Amino acid sequence: MDLVKKLQTERDLSDAEFLALLSTDEYDETLRIAADEERRKVYGDEVFLRGLIEFTNYCKNNCYYCGIRAGNPDADRYRLTKEEILECCKEGYALGYHTFVLQGGEDPYYTDEIICDLVRSIKELFPDVAVTLSIGEKEKSSYAKYKEAGADRYLLRHETASEDHYSFLHPSNLSLSHRKQCLYDLKDLGFQVGAGFMVGSPGQELKHILADIRFLQKLQPDMIGIGPFIPHKDTPFKDEKQGSLELTLRILSIIRLCFPYVLLPSTTALGTIAVNGRELGLQHGANVVMPNLSPVEFRKQYSLYDGKICTGEESAQCKDCLSLRVKSAGYRIVNDRGDVKR
Ligand code: 5AD
Numbered sequence: 534m535d536l537v538k539k540l541q542t543e544r545d546l547s548d549a550e551f552l553a554l555l556s557t558d559e560y561d562e563t564l565r566i567a568a569d570e571e572r573r574k575v576y577g578d579e580v581f582l583r584g585l586i587e588f589t590n591y592c593k594n595n596c597y598y599c600g601i602r603a604g605n606p607d608a609d610r611y612r613l614t615k616e617e618i619l620e621c622c623k624e625g626y627a628l629g630y631h632t633f634v635l636q637g638g639e640d641p642y643y644t645d646e647i648i649c650d651l652v653r654s655i656k657e658l659f660p661d662v663a664v665t666l667s668i669g670e671k672e673k674s675s676y677a678k679y680k681e682a683g684a685d686r687y688l689l690r691h692e693t694a695s696e697d698h699y700s701f702l703h704p705s706n707l708s709l710s711h712r713k714q715c716l717y718d719l720k721d722l723g724f725q726v727g728a729g730f731m732v733g734s735p736g737q738e739l740k741h742i743l744a745d746i747r748f749l750q751k752l753q754p755d756m757i758g759i760g761p762f763i764p765h766k767d768t769p770f771k772d773e774k775q776g777s778l779e780l781t782l783r784i785l786s787i788i789r790l791c792f793p794y795v796l797l798p799s800t801t802a803l804g805t806i807a808v809n810g811r812e813l814g815l816q817h818g819a820n821v822v823m824p825n826l827s828p829v830e831f832r833k834q835y836s837l838y839d840g841k842i843c844t845g846e847e848s849a850q851c852k853d854c855l856s857l858r859v860k861s862a863g864y865r866i867v868n869d870r871g872d873v874k875r
């Protein structure tokens with residue numbers, strides 16, 4: 534049986550077979566077709582929206598790839614007030630969004646009390662939306678409070694599942710074991726969990742991607758965020774090359790075949806390295822898009838990597854632009870919470 538057929542029916546391969554798939558463009562078109570077939574079996578032509586609110590670009594960490602790292606004195610920092618955040622939600626709700634993702638750097642200004650108050654307020658105003666948090670590594674007791682306040686989902690990319698590569702991308706105060714512990718804690722508390730990694734990050738080899746797949750098979754997350762690495766001018770990785778479009782699309786298709794049910798975003802980073810990147814992502818197995826809902830005046834400041842798209846458009850324009858893109862790719866936006874279909 535050929536490799537793609539085997540992956541499609543068994544949802545798994547041996548290490549050697551995964552490495553063979555990853556290392557050549559030979560299977561790309563069959564992979565894409567199989568991935569699209571599997572996504573349509575579970576989700577039809579539906580694409581879910583996640584309204585992304587980037588509410589702070591302060592961060593206490595210093596990840597070598599990230600533009601909002603604490604060690605970047607040139608980052609122009611901002612924090613949104615509760616009122617500003619709720620305003621974004623109102624705008625998003627009017628546009629039909631039923632999921633809000635509150636994403637930020639690891640910013641101690643937002644205490645557990647503040648986060649819980651935000652979550653409760655959003656849930657009170659919009660009882661039928663899902664609230665997703667993406668605010669980094671916390672104590673399990675903090676995650677428990679967020680859950681208690683009504684948060685439904687949590688996004689925390691593992692970034693890489695290999696110890697050697699993790700310490701190449703991060704300073705020594707950050708550890709892969711703690712990162713993983715956070716993800717298991719979140720699962721244990723009943724969050725719908727998203728993990729994921731960058732494609733083509735400095736030092737990444739195919740064996741690391743294989744380890745990422747193996748880790749995801751263990752974790753069984755509801756969502757998997759995968760986008761290309763893109764250098765940022767104020768980081769130690771400023772001269773590194775960006776991740777490739779082809780490899781990112783290949784990995785999206787492989788991930789769809791391993792996890793037919795999973796929520797798989799076609800990321801802004803993918804749309805940044807190619808004009809039709811997000812359309813291609815959808816055609817390679819992705820079924821989620823995350824339009825930006827942050828206030829336009831702050832968008833440029835949430836600069837994780839250079840050249841990030843969607844920083845000048847009003848939220849309504851982003852929605853219209855994405856609707857057209859989703860349609861032209863052959864899919865349809867649905868305005869519901871977009872829960873995972875297991
Ligand atoms: N290029 C691409 N993605 C990046 N991220 C952070 N920095 C970069 C970069 N330079 C991703 C990380 C993080 C997510 C919010 O953004 O994977 O988890």
Ligand code: FES
Nearest residue numbers: 592594596599602
């Ligand atoms: Fe903020 Fe890495 S620089 S989490």
